[in-house]
Amino acid sequence: xxxxxxxxxxxxxxxxxxxxxxxxxxxxxxxxxxxxxxxxxxxxxxxxxxxxxxxxxxxxxxxxxxxxxxxxxxxxxxxxxxxxxxxxxxxxxxxxxxxxxxxxxxxxxxxxxxxxxxxxxxxxxxxxxxxxxxxxxxxxxxxxxxxxxxxxxxxxxxxxxxxxxxxxxxxxxxxxxxxxxxxxxxxxxxxxxxxxxxxxxxxxxxxxxxxxxxxxxxxxxxxxxxxxxxxxxxxxxxxxxxxxxxxxxxxxxxxxxxxxxxxxxxxxxxxxxxxxxxxxxxxxxxxxxxxxxxxxxxxxxxxxxxxxxxxxxxxxxxxxxxxxxxxxxxxxxxxxxxxxxxxxxxxxxxxxxxxxxxxxxxxxxxxx
Numbered sequence: 001x002x003x004x005x006x007x008x009x010x011x012x013x014x015x016x017x018x019x020x021x022x023x024x025x026x027x028x029x030x031x032x033x034x035x036x037x038x039x040x041x042x043x044x045x046x047x048x049x050x051x052x053x054x055x056x057x058x059x060x061x062x063x064x065x066x067x068x069x070x071x072x073x074x075x076x077x078x079x080x081x082x083x084x085x086x087x088x089x090x091x092x093x094x095x096x097x098x099x100x101x102x103x104x105x106x107x108x109x110x111x112x113x114x115x116x117x118x119x120x121x122x123x124x125x126x127x128x129x130x131x132x133x134x135x136x137x138x139x140x141x142x143x144x145x146x147x148x149x150x151x152x153x154x155x156x157x158x159x160x161x162x163x164x165x166x167x168x169x170x171x172x173x174x175x176x177x178x179x180x181x182x183x184x185x186x187x188x189x190x191x192x193x194x195x196x197x198x199x200x201x202x203x204x205x206x207x208x209x210x211x212x213x214x215x216x217x218x219x220x221x222x223x224x225x226x227x228x229x230x231x232x233x234x235x236x237x238x239x240x241x242x243x244x245x246x247x248x249x250x251x252x253x254x255x256x257x258x259x260x261x262x263x264x265x266x267x268x269x270x271x272x273x274x275x276x277x278x279x280x281x282x283x284x285x286x287x288x289x290x291x292x293x294x295x296x297x298x299x300x301x302x303x304x305x306x307x308x309x310x311x312x313x314x315x316x317x318x319x320x321x322x323x324x325x326x327x328x329x330x331x332x333x334x335x336x337x338x339x340x341x342x343x344x345x346x347x348x349x350x351x352x353x354x355x356x357x358x359x360x361x362x363x364x365x366x367x368x
Contacts, residue, residue: 002236003186005228007219010199011244011294013258014251015274015281017310017351018243019046019076022195024349024357025241026077026084031193035085035185036077037178039225040197040215041093041150042126048076049355050111066355067109073099074106075195078113085185086113087178089194090122091225093153094165100172120178120227121166126153151214179227186234196222200294211256219298240298242345244291245311246335252279260285269314288342301344306361309339310351322352325360336360 006025010016026034049066069079073094078086088094099119106113130149156162165175182192196217200206203216215221219240223230230238247267250258251274261284264271272281291307299305313320316332328336328350336347350358 002234003189004191004237004239005186005230005235006191006193006239006241007196007222008193008241008243009196009219009222009294009298010202010217011242011291011307012199012248012287013201013256014044014197014199015249015272016199016243016245017308018196019048019071020310020351020354020357021241021243021308021349022046022193023048023076023080026081026191026193028081028083031081031084031191033083033085034077034081034191034193035087035182036075036081037087037089037182037192037194037226038073038075038197039089039091039194039222041148041153042072042095042098043148043150043213044197045070045072046076046195046197047071047354048079050079050109068354069106071102074102074113074117075193077193077195078116079106079111082112084116085181086117087176087181088117088119088123088173089178089226090120091227092120092123093126093150094119094123095126095148096168096171103172114173117173118176118178118181119165119171119173121164121175123165124153124157125163125165125168126150127163130156154214182226182228183232183234186228186232192228194219194222194226194228200297201290206297208256211254238304240300240305241308241349242291242295242298242300242305243308243310244294244339245351246286246309246315247283247311248287248290249281249283251277251281255282258282258284259287259290267314286339286342288339291339292343295343295345305345306348307339307343307345308349308351309336309347310349312336312350313352319352321356322358323356325358328352328358 008018008022047068047070075086077084103113126149130152133152198217200217202213318329319332348361
């Protein structure tokens with residue numbers, strides 16, 4: 001028996017709604033007992049809307065409309081699927097304080113995270129000196145970096161100076177060989193979802209150097225961080241989900257080139273803040289070349305490379321909260337058609353709000 005391997009990637013410069021896509025695809029109605037895997041560092045946050053598993057009066061963190069969890073280490077699928085097994089893979093950089101805070105906050109809200117989440121002993125630990133080193137080199141001011149120490153920790157890893165998870169004390173999570181767990185899950189016919197971070201345009205070799213992150217951001221790169229191969233014999237199905245938003249963003253400051261840049265005011269939208277640094281994001285109109293290149297870099301156009309077009313309600317507010325294709329407006333359907341022409345790829349998911357998606361092409365539940 002073999003399983004499905006799924007990778008979520010960004011098709012722009014980050015903040016494309018990868019968390020919402022990953023959470024939707026890991027829902028119990030689509031994957032009964034998925035293994036959800038986070039790679040990369042604490043510089044990127046993914047937002048998932050969750051409700052307290054207990055009654056609302058037991059959890060002051062939750063609000064009636066759902067509480068937004070902005071997670072930098074815990075895989076988002078652990079929030080939407082109570083049976084999901086969570087892994088933080090070897091190719092990750094861990095801020096222990098951030099990881100501890102996320103686990104404790106989720107536990108307090110009723111989510112049983114601590115017993116389901118595991119960390120690879122080969123993951124790299126981010127130390128205070130790494131954050132200090134990035135501040136000293138003024139990465140935030142020069143390049144718009146989040147300055148969370150991830151790049152500096154990777155430098156130490158290359159120089160064989162880094163502290164690894166297996167050497168750290170008082171970690172809030174159990175350690176396992178995460179690649180072995182993934183392989184076994186696939187052999188058992190389950191789904192393994194690798195949750196990538198940032199976006200293709202931010203890749204180290206994607207063309208915007210030095211205005212980039214400290215790694216590449218393709219599916220193949222995230223698979224390498226996870227330590228799993230799509231060509232393994234126990235992978236029956238492999239798919240890459242490329243998330244792209246109708247109005248792409250870059251982080252605040254001197255963060256690199258952006259085609260068709262505009263302002264939130266000109267779009268008639270409230271300013272957005274970055275998930276981690278809480279600064280106002282730069283915003284632009286749709287750039288077809290940007291997403292087309294990202295699709296191609298991730299193996300498309302191909303039936304195995306699927307587009308998720310997010311935040312369509314920002315451009316077409318009349319579709320906010322819609323969950324059925326027949327309820328999409330003609331203007332929204334035209335935008336979706338234009339995106340498909342631009343990228344030579346089908347749009348399979350359409351985001352119409354923080355908690356709502358429309359399935360454009362039927363997504364068969366995965367049962368192994």
